[in-house]
Amino acid sequence: MTATQAPCTTQPSTQPSTQPSTQPSTWPPGLPRSLSYPDVPVGSVLRAAVRRWGDRTAFVHHDVELSFTELGRRAHAVAAGLAAHGIGRGDVVAVHLPNCLQYPAVYYGVLLAGATFSPTNPLLPPAALAHQLADAGARALVTWEPVLPAVRVALPATGVQTVVVTGPQQIADPGAPVELADMPDAVSLADLLAADPTDAHRDADVDPAEDLAHLAYTGGTTGVSKGVELPHRAVVTNVLQAACFSSGSVPALDDAGDVTLDQVGSAAEHPTRLGTATLINLTPWFHAMGVIGYLNGQVMAGATVVVHDRFDPAHYLADAVRYRVTSIGGAPPVFVALLQVPGIAEADLSTVRGFASGAAPLPVPLIERMRALAPGAVIAEGYGLTEVTMQATGNPPHTSGLRKPGTVGVPLPDTEVSIRPLGGGDPLPAGERGEVCIRGPQLMRGYARRPEATAEAIDPDGWFHTGDVGVLDADGYLAIVDRTKDMLLYKGYNVFPRELEELLFGTAGVAAAAVVGRPDPEAGELPVAYVVRRADDAGAALTAETVMAAVNRQLAPYQRLRDVVFVDALPVSPAGKVLKRELSARERAAATGRTATTS
Numbered sequence: 001m002t003a004t005q006a007p008c009t010t011q012p013s014t015q016p017s018t019q020p021s022t023q024p025s026t027w028p029p030g031l032p033r034s035l036s037y038p039d040v041p042v043g044s045v046l047r048a049a050v051r052r053w054g055d056r057t058a059f060v061h062h063d064v065e066l067s068f069t070e071l072g073r074r075a076h077a078v079a080a081g082l083a084a085h086g087i088g089r090g091d092v093v094a095v096h097l098p099n100c101l102q103y104p105a106v107y108y109g110v111l112l113a114g115a116t117f118s119p120t121n122p123l124l125p126p127a128a129l130a131h132q133l134a135d136a137g138a139r140a141l142v143t144w145e146p147v148l149p150a151v152r153v154a155l156p157a158t159g160v161q162t163v164v165v166t167g168p169q170q171i172a173d174p175g176a177p178v179e180l181a182d183m184p185d186a187v188s189l190a191d192l193l194a195a196d197p198t199d200a201h202r203d204a205d206v207d208p209a210e211d212l213a214h215l216a217y218t219g220g221t222t223g224v225s226k227g228v229e230l231p232h233r234a235v236v237t238n239v240l241q242a243a244c245f246s247s248g249s250v251p252a253l254d255d256a257g258d259v260t261l262d263q264v265g266s267a268a269e270h271p272t273r274l275g276t277a278t279l280i281n282l283t284p285w286f287h288a289m290g291v292i293g294y295l296n297g298q299v300m301a302g303a304t305v306v307v308h309d310r311f312d313p314a315h316y317l318a319d320a321v322r323y324r325v326t327s328i329g330g331a332p333p334v335f336v337a338l339l340q341v342p343g344i345a346e347a348d349l350s351t352v353r354g355f356a357s358g359a360a361p362l363p364v365p366l367i368e369r370m371r372a373l374a375p376g377a378v379i380a381e382g383y384g385l386t387e388v389t390m391q392a393t394g395n396p397p398h399t400s401g402l403r404k405p406g407t408v409g410v411p412l413p414d415t416e417v418s419i420r421p422l423g424g425g426d427p428l429p430a431g432e433r434g435e436v437c438i439r440g441p442q443l444m445r446g447y448a449r450r451p452e453a454t455a456e457a458i459d460p461d462g463w464f465h466t467g468d469v470g471v472l473d474a475d476g477y478l479a480i481v482d483r484t485k486d487m488l489l490y491k492g493y494n495v496f497p498r499e500l501e502e503l504l505f506g507t508a509g510v511a512a513a514a515v516v517g518r519p520d521p522e523a524g525e526l527p528v529a530y531v532v533r534r535a536d537d538a539g540a541a542l543t544a545e546t547v548m549a550a551v552n553r554q555l556a557p558y559q560r561l562r563d564v565v566f567v568d569a570l571p572v573s574p575a576g577k578v579l580k581r582e583l584s585a586r587e588r589a590a591a592t593g594r595t596a597t598t599s
Helices: 043-053 068-084 103-112 126-136 145-157 189-193 232-247 288-301 313-322 332-338 364-373 451-457 497-505 544-552 580-598
Strands: 057-061 064-067 092-096 116-119 140-144 162-166 212-217 227-231 249-253 259-263 278-281 304-307 327-330 354-357 378-383 416-420 434-439 464-472 478-483 488-490 493-495 510-520 524-533 563-566
Touching: 043 068, 043 103, 043 232, 043 259, 043 288, 057 068, 064 068, 068 103, 068 189, 092 103, 092 126, 103 116, 103 189, 103 288, 126 145, 126 212, 140 145, 145 162, 162 189, 212 232, 212 288, 227 232, 232 249, 232 259, 232 288, 259 288, 278 288, 278 313, 278 327, 288 304, 313 332, 327 332, 332 354, 332 364, 332 510, 364 378, 364 497, 416 464, 451 464, 478 497, 488 510, 497 510, 497 524, 497 544, 510 580, 524 544, 544 563
Parallel strands: 057 304, 092 116, 092 140, 116 212, 140 162, 278 304, 327 354, 354 378, 524 563
Antiparallel strands: 057 064, 212 227, 249 259, 416 434, 434 464, 464 478, 488 493, 488 524, 510 524
């Protein structure tokens, strides 16, 4: 560091932005850099929304609508039903469901009962399910009828005492029977919904600072999942940070003392007003971005959410037009697939005012294609992790905001981002790459029953070390370069796959791409690209040679691709992250086979 370079750490100011909205700005006009977060449990979000939004449609699934009023009734009934089974403050309830109309009532019902919500992927195989339930100490499980065979295998290795079952038939008819064969102690969700929904404030004794709202498990894309402890205060804080930043609002309390929003930003800067948004959600609610951004955040803002339980790009586009959505959100693979739907260029997307992306950085060429699809729409990319509840940064979402392609924006209110050397040390100056470190009130308490892992991740000064490689520019915008675990080592040189992937996305005919290392006894790792062709003439014309020629001429010799493998699709997690570990495993297996053949 030279004498003229200051360490690069962005931190909040207590002063509101004074930049005029007529000029590109890095911060929503009128929004304070620091917010006041009410000391309330997560159930407060629902109570305020029910009073404020009433009969407005909160969720739609398979053309079945659920109003805010009815959502409140069902959630409180679930809370009462759980209480009748002895579930209360401090008990962990695993919610083992896909996105469905029942999910929001179950989620809020668990929290209103004073219990802890532990989201669980319904596609987990029995062994992984048993491990997570046991690790979480789950006392109850709310599960999906079609996956009961896996549940039956997993349960004996867990401490689960109460099993609640729902199924597709209860979307349209909450009282429809479900199959409980071979599980005589299980109950239908219909039984819980029949309980007295009178709001007895069962969460009144919850301590927002100490009691866990979520025990959420990391995605496990690079290793074994760990339980992330998120108190009510962290969840409410991050919901407010994200909602206030995106809508130009500040936290407020209603007449009953429950938390809501006061939209202070102008209609010119934030044309989507509270209580008017409509969007489609297919981000899993068992994922951080889903449950914070696409469940709590939308309930708080009075949005109507159209639920899709699986991704069908043509169906998604048809519903976007049919429901006249105001925004389109998801992970980068969602946008890649949507842009290949025949006729999308002619679809009426005139109501779309914004795109919201998370889970992984958007390649710049993909941003340009999205911008051409809906001119004038704001493309707001964000960044976060389960360990910071959900979101840490975002590109300014207001109309006059300065959005820098290739970055994931600036820190949210009260959030600090610092770039540190990969081996540890003092903050680096602007423009230098290093490990992204985050500090803020949305940070997890720690990893459940893993004090050593917690101490390794959170330093004594409260900085969470993410394992992501990033750069902060002079304006405080963060760019994610790669993950430290994805970085390749070629003949002693660090090769960051994300840089190569940006160039691949900019190559005509490439729909999606991921770069991993191929083990090599002399070089260490050879950069290899897995490529999905676009469904057009340019895609059909691609060869490994033409792709490597297009990319490698823009790279230093040590960065160049050594091979291209064409695949029909990249493996992705439910949250939309490319599972590079699967591609790396494929390369390791192939390398082992080559070694055996030549030995």
